[in-house]
Amino acid sequence: MTKYFHSVTLEKDKCRGCTNCIKHCPTEAIRVRNGKATIIKERCIDCGECIKVCPYHAKKAVTDSFELVQEYPYKIAIPAPSQYGQFGRDYSRDRILQGLLEIGFDWVLEVSKAAEIVTDATKQMLKSPELKKPVISSACPAVVRLVQVRFPTLIPNLVKIESPMELAARIAKNTAIRDKGIAKEDIGVFFISPCAAKVTSVKAPYEKKESSVNGVLSMKDIHIRLLEKMKNIPADIESPLVCSGYSGVGWARSGGESYALGNEQYLAVHGIHNVIKVLEEIVADRLEGVEFVEALSCTEGCLGGPLTVVNPFVARPNLKWEIKRAKETDFSRENSAKDYQDLLWTEDVEYKPILKLDNDMLKAMKKMQQLEAINEEMPGLDCGACGAPSCRALAEDIVRGLACETDCVFKLREKVSSLADQIKALVQNTKRRNE
């Protein structure tokens, strides 16, 4: 039986059953029943859309607490490039990295350094004639999971190279063991994350058996702590921790990975619903002249992650400043991959069907016929009043035995009116008999 871990969860007490979230979920993973939302774990891709739209903050991403960091004798922070967009111009990357030391880490390794190595590996991979085009970036774990559940024919198109986060964690650990002689079990590597999907990819990785990351901290959770410490760090500090160039830093925004690749035949799309439209185009073979697709679940890419602090449109100019500064001291030439084969995924990413009605093929076909017949009778308004995102989703729930036809208000009205007619007829018949 498949085990699921999801960072995105519901705080039941806060949920008011408003149904706001059901329409925004890209995989129809949410239902509202008995006045409370529930998440269907097989369908959820941890994109975090429901966190962003819930007016009552009932959806949240579970991350690790800062206390977990203290459990490791040697603590390493690996900040996502989007971290640099969370502060204004006065807070340079040097200052931010030094700030991470001040809040309690022993060492910091930029994920943007690993992003440059991954870029180089992807460049090598793109030269392979066997590769199915267009190649789809695997930088966003929510998009990889979306492909798994909704676009299985595109699994061969995914770039099956370790993510910058995983690579950074591996480099950080190996360096601490080699250069400082620290025992592996004493090292705790913590990713500072902009999103829930990264938490899930650490706790339940798809590309390898076990993640090299020991914990994931939310950018939001450490923000104030970091800001307070940074205020005491001189604005013009030059930190020896800076080890990546502008191309790695640029990965934080939509189009950044494509820009780093230098491949002009690219398409960069952001926002999960836009991503779905582009993936549909690829499946329908309507995308011409595109070699590489950079698809990121959040608006403006990782800068728009649900665990970030600053609005992505504000974060983008902040990041631009950092990219400008990075261009003046470019390390990116040093961060190359020897051979991309060393960075390939060790596990196979499989299709995870979400519309499997039954394990028995014959029963499944019968249920599908029932589903179509029920759907045919539905009003087709997709109003969401029943707690399912669409009439078809309600029909599916009915076939699965999770809902009934009268959950639909229109069907309920029909039923009530038919019952009323029957009672009326019964009363009239009784009256006639008594006359």
Ligand code: SF4
């Ligand atoms: S948006 Fe969803 S989770 Fe939030 S209160 Fe409404 S039904 Fe509940």
Ligand code: SF4
């Ligand atoms: S995280 Fe995304 S896929 Fe999961 S329930 Fe929320 S909106 Fe749906």
